[in-house]
Amino acid sequence: MDMEELAEHILDIARNSIEAGATRLTIAVAEDTEENYCCLSVVDNGAGMARELVRRLMDPFFTTKSGKKVKVGLGLPLLKDAVERCGGRMEVHSAPGRGTRVTAEFPYHHLDRAPLGDIAGTIATLLAGNNHLDIFYRYNFNGREMYLDTREIRARLRGVPLDTPEVLIWLRQYLSENEEILHGGEDYEIARRAG
Template structure:
């Protein structure tokens, strides 16, 4: 994976497979502790204690299509490579929270990527799925829920091309304002408005 948005996509796919109704995605730049924290929280079926102990092992997977699952092991390795950590909390029938803390200014941290396009692809795949996206830094905050958008649009479906174009563009603009930088990168100047 070349961007963190691809890791977020992978985590969200795990949540969807677990039957989540609401999937919350947050990206927070914590300048004071030099951390970038990605979190995906869901209300899906959760992970039992036995699998939870082994979930970052590439050979521990619930998939039936192939015998390996590399998403969480790769994310854990990336977190540790940048001086961060990966934590997973889960209770059966209550949901799962995956939190990846990475070094904000570490040279090995991947670029964030295009969160707007990622969210639009997720909506296109299942427009009835509820998502909440939070982007947060000292420069600003976005808190966007697809349920609110759906309510405002009434009879217009979320997968309507003009709605997806708006969603992609709006999140892209907010990402630039909140995190700064070019090529969807988070700059070390996240705390200033220059």
């Protein structure tokens, strides 16, 4: 990638979840410029992993994937490296049959911090070819919050596949515009005051 983006790391983690059989993802990002805090998490309902596997996830080239496809095993180590470079920490919690939670916390103001980037593009890309995947996305910026639940969008589409190209384009623009408005502090359709 030309410039490192947290949104691309989120895409990589979420792709791991999908390959582990997840049908629902909760992606949350919180940024607080005054409290100097940034946090992201990806939670899935996939197969989950035993504790001994979780311990090895940060080892480069370690992978739990099986089958004919090639596995690299660099996604989580790369994110961990990115998070630690900017003074943060990353954790993975998982249990067999109970899904997996990946969280990363770090200071908002840090010279080496990768920008969040095109998170709307990440959400749209995850849905491409994954019509039955549910994503709940929550973004909190300085206490103001927006969210998107693909189950609500799917219900509104009444049988039109969520991964239809025109719908994905609409979804990406819808999220981007609401994110911009959130940064500007105005009222908007899918955002609301936190709490």
